[in-house]
Amino acid sequence: MTGQPRQPAATPQPASGDAAHRRELLREMVRIRRFEERCVELYSAAKIRGFLHLYIGEEAVAVGVCQALAPADSIVSTYREHGHALARGVEMDSLMAEMYAKVTGCSRGRGGSMHLFDTSHRFYGGNAIVGGGLPLAVGLALADRMRGAGRVTACFFGDGAVAEGEFHECMNLAALWELPVLFCCENNLYAMGTALNRAQAETDLAARAGSYGMVAWAVDGMDVIAVEHAARRGAEAVRGGGGPHFLELRTYRFRAHSMYDPDRYRDKSEIERWKARDPIDALAAQMKQHGEITDDDVEALEQGIAAEISRAIEAAEVAAIEPVEDLTRFVYSPRPA
Amino acid sequence: MTGQPRQPAATPQPASGDAAHRRELLREMVRIRRFEERCVELYSAAKIRGFLHLYIGEEAVAVGVCQALAPADSIVSTYREHGHALARGVEMDSLMAEMYAKVTGCSRGRGGSMHLFDTSHRFYGGNAIVGGGLPLAVGLALADRMRGAGRVTACFFGDGAVAEGEFHECMNLAALWELPVLFCCENNLYAMGTALNRAQAETDLAARAGSYGMVAWAVDGMDVIAVEHAARRGAEAVRGGGGPHFLELRTYRFRAHSMYDPDRYRDKSEIERWKARDPIDALAAQMKQHGEITDDDVEALEQGIAAEISRAIEAAEVAAIEPVEDLTRFVYSPRPA
Amino acid sequence: MTARAGATGATAKTARARTAKAGTATPKADGVAAKAVAADTATAVSGKLVTYREAMREALREALIRDERVFIMGEDVGRYGGCYAVTLGLLEEFGPERIRDTPLSESAFVGAGIGAALAGMRPIVEIMTVNFSLLALDQILNNAATLLHMSGGQFNVPLVIRMATGAGRQVAAQHSHSLEGWFAHIPGLRILTPATLADARGMLWTALEDPDPVLIFEHGALYNMSGMLDPAATPVDIGTAAIRRPGRDLTIVAYGGTLAKALTAADQLSADGVAAEVIDLRTLRPLDDATIMESVRRTHRVVIADEGWRSGSLSAEVAARITEQAFYDLDAPIERVCTAEVPIPYAWHLEEAALPQPATIVAAARRAVG
Amino acid sequence: MTARAGATGATAKTARARTAKAGTATPKADGVAAKAVAADTATAVSGKLVTYREAMREALREALIRDERVFIMGEDVGRYGGCYAVTLGLLEEFGPERIRDTPLSESAFVGAGIGAALAGMRPIVEIMTVNFSLLALDQILNNAATLLHMSGGQFNVPLVIRMATGAGRQVAAQHSHSLEGWFAHIPGLRILTPATLADARGMLWTALEDPDPVLIFEHGALYNMSGMLDPAATPVDIGTAAIRRPGRDLTIVAYGGTLAKALTAADQLSADGVAAEVIDLRTLRPLDDATIMESVRRTHRVVIADEGWRSGSLSAEVAARITEQAFYDLDAPIERVCTAEVPIPYAWHLEEAALPQPATIVAAARRAVG
Numbered sequence A, B: 001m002t003g004q005p006r007q008p009a010a011t012p013q014p015a016s017g018d019a020a021h022r023r024e025l026l027r028e029m030v031r032i033r034r035f036e037e038r039c040v041e042l043y044s045a046a047k048i049r050g051f052l053h054l055y056i057g058e059e060a061v062a063v064g065v066c067q068a069l070a071p072a073d074s075i076v077s078t079y080r081e082h083g084h085a086l087a088r089g090v091e092m093d094s095l096m097a098e099m100y101a102k103v104t105g106c107s108r109g110r111g112g113s114m115h116l117f118d119t120s121h122r123f124y125g126g127n128a129i130v131g132g133g134l135p136l137a138v139g140l141a142l143a144d145r146m147r148g149a150g151r152v153t154a155c156f157f158g159d160g161a162v163a164e165g166e167f168h169e170c171m172n173l174a175a176l177w178e179l180p181v182l183f184c185c186e187n188n189l190y191a192m193g194t195a196l197n198r199a200q201a202e203t204d205l206a207a208r209a210g211s212y213g214m215v216a217w218a219v220d221g222m223d224v225i226a227v228e229h230a231a232r233r234g235a236e237a238v239r240g241g242g243g244p245h246f247l248e249l250r251t252y253r254f255r256a257h258s259m260y261d262p263d264r265y266r267d268k269s270e271i272e273r274w275k276a277r278d279p280i281d282a283l284a285a286q287m288k289q290h291g292e293i294t295d296d297d298v299e300a301l302e303q304g305i306a307a308e309i310s311r312a313i314e315a316a317e318v319a320a321i322e323p324v325e326d327l328t329r330f331v332y333s334p335r336p337a
Numbered sequence C, D: 001m002t003a004r005a006g007a008t009g010a011t012a013k014t015a016r017a018r019t020a021k022a023g024t025a026t027p028k029a030d031g032v033a034a035k036a037v038a039a040d041t042a043t044a045v046s047g048k049l050v051t052y053r054e055a056m057r058e059a060l061r062e063a064l065i066r067d068e069r070v071f072i073m074g075e076d077v078g079r080y081g082g083c084y085a086v087t088l089g090l091l092e093e094f095g096p097e098r099i100r101d102t103p104l105s106e107s108a109f110v111g112a113g114i115g116a117a118l119a120g121m122r123p124i125v126e127i128m129t130v131n132f133s134l135l136a137l138d139q140i141l142n143n144a145a146t147l148l149h150m151s152g153g154q155f156n157v158p159l160v161i162r163m164a165t166g167a168g169r170q171v172a173a174q175h176s177h178s179l180e181g182w183f184a185h186i187p188g189l190r191i192l193t194p195a196t197l198a199d200a201r202g203m204l205w206t207a208l209e210d211p212d213p214v215l216i217f218e219h220g221a222l223y224n225m226s227g228m229l230d231p232a233a234t235p236v237d238i239g240t241a242a243i244r245r246p247g248r249d250l251t252i253v254a255y256g257g258t259l260a261k262a263l264t265a266a267d268q269l270s271a272d273g274v275a276a277e278v279i280d281l282r283t284l285r286p287l288d289d290a291t292i293m294e295s296v297r298r299t300h301r302v303v304i305a306d307e308g309w310r311s312g313s314l315s316a317e318v319a320a321r322i323t324e325q326a327f328y329d330l331d332a333p334i335e336r337v338c339t340a341e342v343p344i345p346y347a348w349h350l351e352e353a354a355l356p357q358p359a360t361i362v363a364a365a366r367r368a369v370g
């Protein structure tokens, strides 16, 4: 009822065309990895508090998907969002300052790790209610659709969210109204301690999405090139008026669910098997094999990232905190005069 | 994880074997029809108040499904429930008294048309939140499953409920835990004024249910014999440990959604087309054709029903109302001494 | 976000100018409050005969005409014409893009309204009744009310949600809730309860001008209320209470569905020589403490009429505030007339007994003045 | 339904007998209330060192052992061991049929708990935290709380729902809610807030014996609290408040997460010569008016400490009741110390400023006695 008939997906653009691009992908993934590794240390040092959910192992997903997005596109994320924010271009300084709860943080210290926001990157924030971001993505896409904006909204969520009623309602609404959403389901096989097959009758999540009549693919989420390729294909189809598309990104978190999780529910051997497929190692090895990168290049890249992280930490350390008097500021918008 | 592996559906019992049974089916359907026709009059006379949702046109569904249920089985219903209650055996007197808001009503006048309850028939009530009964059915079935009770819980709900998140959560849970629920989706093509195809991306509701890995059939809900057959097959499979089964019962309501509904959203011609498939007329015609019933038989049957309804009304008219002093009785159970 | 400040900025300004001029606005200053009532009454004799439903519909139409970012979304708002017929005819006038029938998916379409508002639209989401709003409460609390603050001021949510509330039509326990008090607990929201034709007509545009989420609760018993309304009467202020009837002997605080009952009670009381002042809260969040306290300081006695269940109802908050802010002005315990703590029964006599009624308000008032 | 009264009836009776004997019960009579505190203190020196988490776990174990109708259901209660490790080890001991990990489907598994209770089981449903309970609120309000009345007394729901509540760990706006006051608004429910080891250990069995739905709110900050607990201490009564510290100069009403803060404040006040009495509400619905009013009649001054947002919090109901029932005994306005009306921020200093603290309770107390 809401307009153009469903079109065939646009021809995918050639993804990851050259070595320079691959180097960039590698750099982005390493940047996320190192950032989070430092976050763990900072958490132990009580510089970062509250919940901290690490993306380590899943970097190829955020980096690959974000390649396919234009600046005018929107992103809706979860509480496991450092990767999404960094890959999207949210400045590391403002991100680190947010973890430090400083006023220079991207949410002025009010959000923390789970609630990174950035208007300038159309980063509509981390949502810490599982499934809670899905309707926002549907609504952003609805607005774009009504205005003919030609934008894509990328919506990240986990395998666990697929069991929530909200998922169902949103899949149906997006499919029914043919809204420009690229659903990016990060299937890391666990929702906290509950394995996918102990939580869902249908463990093929692309098939689940397909049951709403939307195009859905499962993608190797440990292969950044494959992710980028699929995301470009999906995003272009969405942008071209093809209605919502769904990517199931098969991945794995190498670390525990959060800093509170003793990770009792997974076999060490399972974790090791997945670590052997580390997306960073995989890309680096492939590039080395093709002579696209040298150990020196990697070293330089690491140093650049280390320096960026150090700068972010230094800045966060010295940044001011929001004055307590401003506690209730932003509960409401400033009233028009 | 919860026990026995999924078994193939048990061989369906021969349904509706003889003419006497078919006469009974006819009688049950006519009984529901006439009861509701009187309810309409009583509503105009303000004897019945509040919401009144008529089942007229859909009688084959309740009557057919209830044939497949044993006394120990449970039923969860909706606000459009007179048919379910009558077909289940809830006494018409107590039902009519409930509509009259009398203390002799099956819910002591507290429930009204939308909230009929009867422990003795394991009739777990009409639920007026769309989808709200589904989790109850899942829980009743879970209890039965845990106790190895060999019971079936039949859960009625409409096509509109399929869009609710609750539906999704319950399908998944029932399928995952292989619970003994017979889901009976009354697809009458409309949720109030919203046609199924304007509300759901997947309009094949049996296919939707099938996507959870449960056995699901679509059945002609205007054919009581077909409904009974399918329900028996489903109920036996469920009882035999085959996990949840799903019946999409394709039917139509001949009247408006409720007494408040001016029914602006349906074509008269569409309504007429469906009325031509009236389940009562259809069965009666078939039986007459096969010489299983005469006009006199029908007349007698009608008279018996008319008398039953009159008695129910008379009893309701003179019955007492709950004393106002008992307003807050039953908010909590009586405390143990 | 830019769209909001941009293209239609002019519209917004015009609207503000109108708000200031509108005779039905209820200014905060004490002396003027009484005048507002007079204005309201004046309007009520000189205008056009309309129902509350029509006033609300006219407000929706005006919004759709004035601001192209406005659209309506909800169950059966289109083809059916709205479960209370408020949106009847709007689909035909504005088309299916702007009058959107949704599936039965309260969480998704309310959340989609939040998302569309984030993107700069001005959605008006209709939840049929408050009874179904629980299914969307997570979205309302954890997203609509929270995003602005949690994002450090970056993302505001200019969303309006309308829903019917209240009991009184024998629709039994699951369809008779009065939960607006819960929503009034949530920082980040504004909660409106139009109880007059002027407010039904005038609150919506002001709500749409608000950069933050506004919820409008329409008591189901009001839709058929009719009276004269000035066709020129448009936006009214939100955030202030109104004195609907002045009086010196006690203050009756009411809102939404209890306002008419309070006014009836006041009539009965005046026959006995008790002059009750009746305050219509109009906005449950923020509460207009000033108007309430000013009245209490004059009357020294208070009855609060609230259709919520007594324990934990909005009436408790009003009572607590009065005790905090006007303790030494009180001459008697505050009386609360609320709904009995029972799921609302279907039976007429039990429902009637469960709800606040003019007679119970009168009785409470007698205790207060006695 | 029959199963409830049948097979395990004996168990129930035994439990009742024990309840009556238990030293930690808090009887309603005034003089005895103080003794209850003494008993509590006595227990606290003679027993075994346990945490609140362990006390709760032991209560769950006991229930699973005593009554085969009991089972636990919720997200990550099994393999993970519970998001607060309360159920750690229970899966290994009782197996996956009775310790059921659920999908992320709050509405379905809470509703399934209601259904299983209707069928005569005694489910204990764990919702990880109150923040996610909104997704199940429709089931709780429209089914669990309503079925008994709506069915004219036929279908009771012997269900226990546990959840963590509260803020204080920098987990930000969506994970820091204190919404137990909302649940306390609902007729048909009982709302418990164990704030001591004895209550963590003893309330569950009493709740399971209750024929109606009982919700237990466990403040997240309490799980690591440790102390001595008599291993023999089992069921305690529910429905009464306890005086945790006697005093004559003012009454501080607290519960759950604010109890410890109130006791700290009372210590500080006593250094200044102000003897504060501290009441632990224990049960938010029904509220134990008698204990509160008896205290107020002695002290004439009241501070209420509540972690809910101020407007529309439970503190408002307590204040309103005191004004209704003990108006002429009050010597000063009632003070409320609540959470600031703001989504709880991540930053430690903002979170601290948003929540009730001993210092703010002390300040309120000074105003009340000043």
Ligand SMILES: Cc1ncc(C[n+]2csc(CCOP(=O)(O)OP(=O)(O)O)c2C)c(N)n1
Pocket: A080, A128, A129, A130, A131, A157, A158, A159, A160, A161, A162, A186, A188, A190, A191, A192, A257, D075, D104, D106, D128, D132, D135
């Ligand atoms: C509605 C809701 N229920 C429960 C939780 C607690 N919780 C936080 S993360 C999580 C697991 C989610 O798993 P998944 O969606 O697969 O994402 P992942 O953490 O694996 O990235 C749970 C249960 C929550 N935040 N929201």
Ligand SMILES: Cc1ncc(C[n+]2csc(CCOP(=O)(O)OP(=O)(O)O)c2C)c(N)n1
Pocket: B080, B128, B129, B130, B131, B157, B158, B159, B160, B161, B162, B186, B188, B190, B191, B192, B257, C075, C104, C128, C132, C135
């Ligand atoms: C959660 C919820 N939303 C909205 C309503 C209002 N409502 C009552 S019945 C109904 C239509 C339901 O349609 P369907 O499930 O197809 O059942 P039918 O009435 O056709 O039998 C609606 C929208 C409700 N009762 N509950």
Ligand SMILES: [Mg+2]
Pocket: A158, A159, A160, A186, A187, A188, A189, A190, A191, A192
């Ligand atoms: Mg996961």
Ligand SMILES: [Mg+2]
Pocket: B158, B159, B160, B186, B187, B188, B189, B190, B191, B192
């Ligand atoms: Mg239908």
